[in-house]
Amino acid sequence: MFSLRTLLFTPGNDSRKGEKAFTTGADAVILDLEDAVAPSQKEAARLTIRQTLGRPRPVPVFVRTNSAQSPHILHDLQAVVDLPLQGLMLAKAESAEDVCRVDWLLGLLEQEHGLPVGGIKLIPFVESARGIARAEEIAAAPRVFCLAFGGNDYAMDLGVSFSPEGDELFYARCRLVVASRSAGIDPPLDTVNPDFRDIPALAADARRAQKLGFQGKLVIHPAQVAPVNEVFTPCAEEISWAQKVVEAFARAEAAGSGVIQVEGRMVELPIVRRAEKLLAAARARKTPGKGNE
Known part of the structure; x- marks a missing residue:
């Protein structure tokens, strides 16, 4: 829902x-x-x-x-x-x-x-x-x-x-x-x-x-x-990290790679899916970070 x-x-x-x-x-x-x-x-x-x-x-x-x-x-x-x-x-x-x-x-x-x-x-x-x-x-x-x-x-x-x-x-x-x-x-x-x-x-x-x-x-x-x-609202730092993950994975996927690093952390598909869900939740709330209800 x-x-x-x-x-x-x-x-x-x-x-x-x-x-x-x-x-x-x-x-x-x-x-x-x-x-x-x-x-x-x-x-x-x-x-x-x-x-x-x-x-x-x-x-x-x-x-x-x-x-x-x-x-x-x-x-x-x-x-x-x-x-x-x-x-x-x-x-x-x-x-x-x-x-x-x-x-x-x-x-x-x-x-x-x-x-x-x-x-x-x-x-x-x-x-x-x-x-x-x-x-x-x-x-x-x-x-x-x-x-x-x-x-x-x-x-x-x-x-x-x-x-x-x-x-x-x-x-x-x-x-x-x-x-x-x-x-x-x-x-x-x-x-x-x-x-x-x-x-x-x-x-x-x-x-x-x-x-x-x-x-x-x-x-x-x-x-x-x-x-x-x-x-329960994603904060600005969480949203920024999720955006970096999704964008980096899209570039890697286009190049034929399924595993990437973002700021020194290994990122695989499950993490990408989590980042996508977080961004979707943030868009649904129309808020860039906590405190902006």
């Missing part, structure tokens, strides 16, 4: 916060029907979301539904299937069976509304040890275009503390990145950082995820948007 650096959560039943979310600079907004909404407010939240999406929005919108095992899932899908969404985030995904159940329900609802079957894409939210253990099958399930990591719930499931250093999340993060690449889907989205006041810690956490291969990060407060966008 497209690169997502930041996806901002906002409660589905709070129209004021929803309106503000669209002005924060986040790459996408997630209207939440799950944890942010009490059971007694689920139906009101569905109605609010329909009102919120009754007119065009400046950024892509996702809705986080309740889990496939929840009694709320059918009503969630019925409420949003015909809305102008980029996709759905499926809470507490623990198996391919969970995803397939939602795929089946969505297919029936798409047919009922005269919509293309399979058109609504899914982001399974993996947030438990069981989900991490089955990351490969979840990534390969129908409709999935990327995975999202729920690190807070994952740490709680393991019985460990969610730390600023993030050591307890390392295995799960790696597992999601590898599972995504193996399934041929987009890179995953990293977990939210619950302390929205500690921006340096947030930036460090985002850099760890970016280095491991995540495409972006989920955020819960407008103050987190700009710092995370900066981390």
Whole structure:
């Protein structure tokens, strides 16, 4: 689809916060029907979301539904299937069976509304040890275009503390990145950082995820948007290096060579492909470097 650096959560039943979310600079907004909404407010939240999406929005919108095992899932899908969404985030995904159940329900609802079957894409939210253990099958399930990591719930499931250093999340993060690449889907989205006041810690956490291969990060407060966008936006030095690599390789390829050196570093095709992707991402953002959003 497209690169997502930041996806901002906002409660589905709070129209004021929803309106503000669209002005924060986040790459996408997630209207939440799950944890942010009490059971007694689920139906009101569905109605609010329909009102919120009754007119065009400046950024892509996702809705986080309740889990496939929840009694709320059918009503969630019925409420949003015909809305102008980029996709759905499926809470507490623990198996391919969970995803397939939602795929089946969505297919029936798409047919009922005269919509293309399979058109609504899914982001399974993996947030438990069981989900991490089955990351490969979840990534390969129908409709999935990327995975999202729920690190807070994952740490709680393991019985460990969610730390600023993030050591307890390392295995799960790696597992999601590898599972995504193996399934041929987009890179995953990293977990939210619950302390929205500690921006340096947030930036460090985002850099760890970016280095491991995540495409972006989920955020819960407008103050987190700009710092995370900066981390996941190619800087001027990275763009300059990528341009040199692509141009040098093109010259070498025209001369019949497949291996070159750029500024003393060996460059082969995989590095060239990475440089091409970086330049494509920079062009999509229309920014020559960090800080120029």
